[in-house]
Amino acid sequence: MSKPVVAIVGRPNVGKSTLFNVLAGEMISIVKDTPGVTRDRIYADVSWLDQDFTLIDTGGIEPESSDIILSQMREQAQIAIDTADVIIFITDVRQGLVDADSKVADMLRRARKPVILAVNKVDNFDKFMPDVYEFYNLGIGDPNPVSASSRLGIGDLLDAVVSYFPEKTEEEEEDERPRVAIVGKPNVGKSSIINKLLGENRVIVSDIAGTTRDAIDTEIVHDGREYVFIDTAGLRRKSKIKEELERYSIIRTVTAVERADVVLMVIDAVEGVTEQDAKIAGIAHERGKGVIIVVNKWDAIEKNDKTMREYEGKIRNVLSYMPYAEIMYISAKTGQRIHKLFEMIDMVIENQSLRIATGVLNEIMTEAVAMQQPPSDKGKRLKLYYITQVSVKPPTFVIFVNDKELMHFSYTRYLENKIREAFGFRGTSLKFFIRERKEKEK
Template structure:
């Protein structure tokens, strides 16, 4: 992913409209995974074959305030700190307000790149008001109408010119297992990172991070090479309190974008809460293998039934994770931290799973014979074959005469039959229907 763009501004300047305009018809990052709440503050934009995150920070109501309140100041600083580029949105129709001046002053001190976006230039007369905004002392104002799409192409060109290229600075080999430590604030992610790096069997290598704002830490054990991705902020617990929940969520999304395996850290003193389910959904939708780790096991009562209860909660509340491995660890004492790395390595192997084509064909044919696909509108699809097209995570294609006749429920059935033979716990399996194309064999025998 080629960078993070944060949209900042006071209420009613059209930030959300600009957000929706930038992400276009692309889906929001968080899908409608059962048990997972859609979060509309994050979007994935793609323009001119380049992708980047877009974050709508919400309205900053600074008017009638002599100084920025401490809580709002922390929110703005958190947004600016995480972003590669800030879009400061103002309204041409309202002119410069005291709130605009306060935010502009804050942004000038931040040292981050800022584009001044003058929105609501909906009519020619509004263009006369644009030069006024030079007074804010930021970049040249870019006039747009987010509601009508005017000036958006020019804005996007300016954005892309200031964002890092995708995968800029990549230095880690393909064989290393990329691990994202994810979880809600205060579950012990920072302590776990430090516990992993403090293991006697771990050798930390001093390699620069692979992105401008992230810190990737490669290390190795006798069994495998690993990379803890995007640990900036995880190794400094104090940063968590500086921003709101959705800025730590942004760090999670950025880490998951580049990971193979996500370690979902839960608080053993509290059990599973809604935010845990949401973060688990982020990892699953991004197609990452998941290992669940209940941290702070040293702090809970020695109840022999507690682990049984938590296992049951994982199967119930995080059922979409396909029976992930569950560990009970203590980052403070080091309990089962080595075992956690072993489970991560096993999850990475499952993540790269590839099935023998003949075995897959046998599973597919048996499944179809046992339960043929249902009819849709009086028509029953004709299934020809199933083949694996990708690993990491495993992705399969079912070739059919009419893909529109294959229901999601039937694709789920095929996944379940495949998991009966290869459970792949904690690893997503993607199955799609694709139109069958007859292949003619040439005289030489090639396809």
């Protein structure tokens, strides 16, 4: 089941970012960056009651003049309409209702997506309520008075948001088909890969009804197994501003990756691996998805016996934070190795769902500790008591230790490598949580 996506839309200076940060918890501002992943704070994971969702800030460039503001807001609203399940439209009680608000409200109303109207900067409910009522004139339902900076009304706002999330249906729970997202920069050949896979498998493309996103879901049957491919190449919006377009494609990527089990990260062989590729791959890494790096247009590369090794070196270097990712060299044009994709997808999904018995894990850990002593600090040595796997997709482990502070990142990485040596886990990230247990609890 993929998480719902909620987007925030609003004029400059009405408090979009403040609201975003409050909803995302303090987490966001002090997020520990994954090495190699630059972070535009566009999205965050939010939990409210028992609901988890992905929050997206559509903001971005803050323009000067009012007509540019309107066109920017329309662009943002369009992004929200295309990608989100629920939209938070934020206005400012102190500036009152302005023309741009009404025009954007018209767009949102026509989109037939649930819109929650938030009226911000209401620090005193008694005093400002008459001004809040004015926002009924937008015709998009009840205004929710909030103050993002004083954190007033946030709970009610979130209650309103999650009330629109779909009930988890039996059908969704049981959809076991592997979901594969094809991501990458524009023009790297994402659609041609899907078309080639379709051509080989002769399936009628159906846009699955009821998907709110504009990512196009394509069902492909291969060797009797059904796969759902999520393609983000669906929309090409003409945008005057390169940054907006990049931001837009990243938002699209987040929503596609969110719904996938395995991500095919497509790179153009001729162009090589770029900074933006690293940004896109970072999203899949952070979300703990299976990752296959697909180098397309391999037919266009002059080769000798070292080409592939040198090429792999470059990719591993730029995407150094995901050494587990599988790499494949294909050509959608000639069909070279394209049928091998399914074998690779199956393998990665199997690894994503692999469960390891606790006894076996502890044997590996004991052996690893014997081979390389855990770090110590000021005479205190790290002790590892116990390891167990708590979930899959991605495989997630909890390690109980005497002192969390002593468990350095590098030692966790060392244990991860030992576990990978034993079980492979090719193509999937592993997550580790470190928990403290005092000596006396043991």
